[in-house]
Amino acid sequence: MIKIGDKLPEQSFTFVTDAGKTGADSAALFGGKKVIIFAVPGAFTPTCSNAHLPGFVALADRFRAKGVSLCCLSINDAFVMRAWQQAQNANAITMLADGAGTFTQALGLAKDTGDFGGLRAQRFALVAEDGVVTALQLEAPGKFEVSSAEAMLELV
Template identity: 45%
Template sequence: MTIAIGDKLPPATFKEKTPDGPVEVSTDSFFSGKRIVLFAVPGAFTPTCSLNHLPGYLENRDAILAREVDDIAVVSVNDVHVMGAWATASGGVDKIHFLSDWDAAFTKALGLDIDLSAGTLGVRSKRYSMLVEDGVVKMLNIEESPGQATVSSAAHMLEQL
């Protein structure tokens, strides 16, 4: 079953790269008492993710945060080192959180997993964006195709906020 507006996020633990090494980030600690924009990509360093989706959130970061949003995070089914390298390569370090869902546990719990084995990627996340308030989904935008970043884009999120 796919997560829906009004649902509480399932408990999960991400990994995030820091200057001191990888740290665990639980959904409870990250989302509790905060208003967070979360977006997901099928893979770090993949074309649509790196050339369209992520740059939109980096470029619109200040405008999003100005709309009473506490933080922005991107999640992907990649290991923490890949996510850390992507943060560095994209200029996103200290701007948004790059959360590794290394085993796809969070993605599967949301019901937003997709098998991209035909493209040699294996199990990944569908592309989506959501607004989460105190752990509860308030807005949810799921792309029909993993190669598109329109309804889950930063521009669309800004319109909704």
């Protein structure tokens, strides 16, 4: 599992925008920046849609004022992440679609939910500065406390 002081894995991400599909790699997304990556088990799922993402949407201006970029990671495809971003008015947040789960697995933070949903991200949030992890908040199974927007705002 990734830990404080580790460099984020290299990964290419695909994004769906009004103009079509585009891409960016981890160096472009995280290099030279202070970033919070918060991971959810799935787009459009109850806690993720009712609390986790909305908390970051509500506090996005406060994070931006501290010079922090926000990224939401989920093992979903880019089309699902775009639809969820639009449904949640989350345009201030970069939606990281990890369709095959390679980034999440490289972090060591994937879990297999079997027939319920297959490979998913554990619920967590991390802070990275210039691509190096400076804080990691991993939720206990079934919990939503330490990776919330409020908790992360206190860390940055």
